[in-house]
Amino acid sequence: MDASREKARNYIVEVTAGGRGGPYAIGIMNVEQALSLPDIGLLSYTHPDPKKAARGVVVDRSELARFAQH
Known part of the structure; x- marks a missing residue:
């Protein structure tokens, strides 16, 4: 794995799940x-x-996977 892809996979994200109570x-x-x-x-x-x-931008799984490939 090249260095830029390795760096992208190590970025920190917060994971949330939707539910009935929000x-x-x-x-x-x-x-x-x-x-x-x-x-x-x-x-x-x-x-x-x-x-x-920090601006509150969220992504779905496919967008996150694309980011990890860069």
């Missing part, structure tokens, strides 16, 4: 760990770019 936190982890969670469709992730995450 979203609830699953945890804070790196991108690789987040992508290893089961694909249940209810998960959302803060954007791996810290500036975008």
Whole structure:
């Protein structure tokens, strides 16, 4: 794995799951760990770019996987 892809997989994201009572936190982890969670469709992730995450930008699993490939 090249250095830029390795760096992208180590960015930190917050994972949340949607539910009847609203979203609830699953945890804070790196991108690789987040992508290893089961694909249940209810998960959302803060954007791996810290500036975008600070603005509240969230991504779905496919967007997170694309980010990890860069």
